Amino acid sequence: MQYLQQSFNVRFSYEVFFTRNLFESANTRLTGFLSAVADPAFQKKLLIVLDEGMLAHHPLLKQQIHTCLSAIPGFQLVPEMITVPGGEQVKNDDALLFRLVDAIDQYKIDRHSYVIGIGGGSLLDLVGFAAAISHRGVKHIRIPTTVLSQNDSGIGVKNGVNYKGKKNFLGSFAPPAAVFNDEAFLTTLQARDWCAGMVEAVKVALIKDAPFFEWMETHADALAGGNMADMQYLIYQCAALHLQHIGGGDPFESGSSRPLDFGHWSAHKLEQLTHFELRHGEAVAIGIALDSVYAFLLGWLDEPAMKRILQLLKKMQQPIWHPLLEKQAGGPSPVIAGLEEFREHLGGRLTITLLRAIGKGEEVHELDLELLYKAVDICKKNQS
Amino acid sequence: MQYLQQSFNVRFSYEVFFTRNLFESANTRLTGFLSAVADPAFQKKLLIVLDEGMLAHHPLLKQQIHTCLSAIPGFQLVPEMITVPGGEQVKNDDALLFRLVDAIDQYKIDRHSYVIGIGGGSLLDLVGFAAAISHRGVKHIRIPTTVLSQNDSGIGVKNGVNYKGKKNFLGSFAPPAAVFNDEAFLTTLQARDWCAGMVEAVKVALIKDAPFFEWMETHADALAGGNMADMQYLIYQCAALHLQHIGGGDPFESGSSRPLDFGHWSAHKLEQLTHFELRHGEAVAIGIALDSVYAFLLGWLDEPAMKRILQLLKKMQQPIWHPLLEKQAGGPSPVIAGLEEFREHLGGRLTITLLRAIGKGEEVHELDLELLYKAVDICKKNQS
Numbered sequence: 192m193q194y195l196q197q198s199f200n201v202r203f204s205y206e207v208f209f210t211r212n213l214f215e216s217a218n219t220r221l222t223g224f225l226s227a228v229a230d231p232a233f234q235k236k237l238l239i240v241l242d243e244g245m246l247a248h249h250p251l252l253k254q255q256i257h258t259c260l261s262a263i264p265g266f267q268l269v270p271e272m273i274t275v276p277g278g279e280q281v282k283n284d285d286a287l288l289f290r291l292v293d294a295i296d297q298y299k300i301d302r303h304s305y306v307i308g309i310g311g312g313s314l315l316d317l318v319g320f321a322a323a324i325s326h327r328g329v330k331h332i333r334i335p336t337t338v339l340s341q342n343d344s345g346i347g348v349k350n351g352v353n354y355k356g357k358k359n360f361l362g363s364f365a366p367p368a369a370v371f372n373d374e375a376f377l378t379t380l381q382a383r384d385w386c387a388g389m390v391e392a393v394k395v396a397l398i399k400d401a402p403f404f405e406w407m408e409t410h411a412d413a414l415a416g417g418n419m420a421d422m423q424y425l426i427y428q429c430a431a432l433h434l435q436h437i438g439g440g441d442p443f444e445s446g447s448s449r450p451l452d453f454g455h456w457s458a459h460k461l462e463q464l465t466h467f468e469l470r471h472g473e474a475v476a477i478g479i480a481l482d483s484v485y486a487f488l489l490g491w492l493d494e495p496a497m498k499r500i501l502q503l504l505k506k507m508q509q510p511i512w513h514p515l516l517e518k519q520a521g522g523p524s525p526v527i528a529g530l531e532e533f534r535e536h537l538g539g540r541l542t543i544t545l546l547r548a549i550g551k552g553e554e555v556h557e558l559d560l561e562l563l564y565k566a567v568d569i570c571k572k573n574q575s
Numbered sequence: 576m577q578y579l580q581q582s583f584n585v586r587f588s589y590e591v592f593f594t595r596n597l598f599e600s601a602n603t604r605l606t607g608f609l610s611a612v613a614d615p616a617f618q619k620k621l622l623i624v625l626d627e628g629m630l631a632h633h634p635l636l637k638q639q640i641h642t643c644l645s646a647i648p649g650f651q652l653v654p655e656m657i658t659v660p661g662g663e664q665v666k667n668d669d670a671l672l673f674r675l676v677d678a679i680d681q682y683k684i685d686r687h688s689y690v691i692g693i694g695g696g697s698l699l700d701l702v703g704f705a706a707a708i709s710h711r712g713v714k715h716i717r718i719p720t721t722v723l724s725q726n727d728s729g730i731g732v733k734n735g736v737n738y739k740g741k742k743n744f745l746g747s748f749a750p751p752a753a754v755f756n757d758e759a760f761l762t763t764l765q766a767r768d769w770c771a772g773m774v775e776a777v778k779v780a781l782i783k784d785a786p787f788f789e790w791m792e793t794h795a796d797a798l799a800g801g802n803m804a805d806m807q808y809l810i811y812q813c814a815a816l817h818l819q820h821i822g823g824g825d826p827f828e829s830g831s832s833r834p835l836d837f838g839h840w841s842a843h844k845l846e847q848l849t850h851f852e853l854r855h856g857e858a859v860a861i862g863i864a865l866d867s868v869y870a871f872l873l874g875w876l877d878e879p880a881m882k883r884i885l886q887l888l889k890k891m892q893q894p895i896w897h898p899l900l901e902k903q904a905g906g907p908s909p910v911i912a913g914l915e916e917f918r919e920h921l922g923g924r925l926t927i928t929l930l931r932a933i934g935k936g937e938e939v940h941e942l943d944l945e946l947l948y949k950a951v952d953i954c955k956k957n958q959s
């Protein structure tokens with residue numbers, strides 16, 4: 192009678208579908224998914240949350256959603272579709288989080304009903320968190336509408352909001368019920384978002400998949416120029432690598448190791464210090480450039496490989512340097528001073544992924560500050 | 576290139592330890608647990624959250640905790656121990672939730688550090704939720720100090736707070752890192768809490784374990800009279816049955832079935848309507864009585880079994896009826912009118928566990944209101 196042992200496994204499973212024009216009447220991806228999970232014993236509800244910025248480019252979308260989802264046996268569409276602003280700002284506003292929680296309460300969304308978020312990664316993070324904490328987790332479906340959310344943030348298992356200026360301080364791990372990547376949404380993106388969204392593909396290729404990196408080098412001009420077929424391949428491949436990593440390792444991140452955060456320690460800080468004027472992808476491009484040059488200076492990465500990385504980022508219209516990386520009058524770079532914050536964010540020991548070669552990441556537990564500032568200089572020289 | 580399939584298992588594992596005087600220097604339960612998870616590469620932190628009501632009965636506790644936890648290699652005790660009120664009220668106050676979140680931020684509790692909650696089930700629910708949503712989940716250790724939390728709420732995988740008057744509307748599933756049941760805390764409980772805490776044992780015995788029910792019948796007077804050895808057996812057995820159920824079935828409750836909620840549909844509503852003047856156990860005693868008599872009227876449970884149940888609850892000093900179960904002037908019983916709310920709480924189809932026999936629960940999906948009011952009358956007659 193000294194102790195009782197509790198142990199169990201919980202299985203999580205979901206699909207990431209690739210489609211075009213999800214809400215057109217001929218498209219049965221979503222309606223088919225819902226019909227398959229309908230239960231004759233009771234009605235399930237559907238609550239839609241939309242990204243205002245996206246909606247401005249798709250003025251017929253609400254009507255299409257209504258037509259598509261109003262007549263599925265076993266489901267009841269909540270008539271009010273909630274719109275919230277897009278972009279990082281939605282994660283800074285407690286009132287929006289509680290607006291969604293209140294809607295889940297008001298419209299009696301129970302644990303068998305679905306909240307469907309349609310928008311960029313920030314909106315999906317907010318919607319996922321609101322769903323995760325209501326009734327101890329109502330189901331949510333993600334419909335990412337940007338390159339970045341379709342290939343990375345929208346397909347994984349995390350959600351979160353910012354708290355007192357700290358990125359994703361509040362959040363949870365809560366896998367979606369399903370993800371629907373609709374390429375039609377990408378046609379209305381700004382060129383800047385289209386391009387910045389590709390950086391997570393560069394990141395994951397650099398740590399895991401050299402042939403994919405080479406493919407991006409070959410197709411860089413077409414990708415930056417808006418070629419949709421190439422972009423679809425990039426998103427699919429990037430999403431597949433992310434999913435493999437999450438499912439194959441430590442999905443809820445109990446350890447300190449996060450290779451997918453390659454290039455991110457400085458990126459998070461840069462986003463925050465620039466008040467999110469930099470896109471996430473742009474900040475990660477700078478972070479990848481910095482850590483790649485650092486790995487070169489450390490003798491890990493050879494010079495041609497380092498130059499290829501900077502070259503690809505530049506072909507994708509990405510910055511590879513920022514003034515905040517430099518020492519400021521009388522003090523260190525505020526970005527580099529943020530290393531400790533990144534350790535806290537990960538928890539435990541500082542763990543940073545660097546490159547041994549293109550396609551091969553390896554972890555270190557400290558960075559040499561002098562070498563880091565040398566890397567900053569090299570990035571600056573290569574910027575133009 | 577139609578879809579990607581994501582599937583993975585996450586393993587959860589923790590121990591529930593039984594001990595006495597956990598923080599005395601000779602007791603190595605907690606210090607041993609922590610030493611085993613220490614990491615030479617970095618310091619982990621310990622943040623203590625205490626129940627004020629409990630602390631009033633254990634004035635030396637803070638000092639004992641300080642002595643016990645200050646010198647464990649690899650751990651750093653946060654000097655400020657946070658005290659919050661005990662009881663259901665802590666779950667109604669957003670400010671307390673964010674006070675804990677702020678402390679996790681302020682003291683840099685990362686995902687390898689521990690928040691240790693010491694108190695009753697309400698405090699542990701609050702602490703568990705604050706930990707679960709900070710940094711997407713920092714680890715938490717539970718030290719339940721009441722009969723109810725040691726045998727049921729404090730040893731499971733749920734947490735939660737109330738929102739706009741709805742019990743546990745916000746919450747999550749987040750298994751603790753470990754649970755330490757210290758019997759010394761039970762010696763300072765009020766008789767009313769000591770007795771009400773036993774009702775969850777009656778509940779779980781009724782749906783799963785007839786011999787345990789018979790054991791309680793035999794020991795009812797000793798239990799109600801404060802016999803600690805008997806109480807320890809009751810807690811251990813009740814905790815074991817709860818853990819088996821959680822681990823063996825649907826730990827994160829993806830279905831509608833919740834046999835452990837036997838007797839709870841009316842209890843939740845009674846607690847709310849009486850503004851928690853009824854203890855949780857008392858409300859569940861009334862709920863068990865009502866549903867047992869209902870099962871008798873339905874022809875499921877024989878009369879002697881039904882009477883034994885009412886008898887045991889009464890021997891444990893529990894109420895088996897409440898005026899709010901009766902029709903009120905011009906309308907239904909407000910408790911019985913709350914059936915739909917319970918369905919929402921569960922999600923999906925209404926699912927209520929009734930008894931076929933002592934030790935054997937079975938689910939139904941509707942209740943006959945006329946029969947329910949007859950059951951109310953029988954409870955009332957048997958009350959005195």
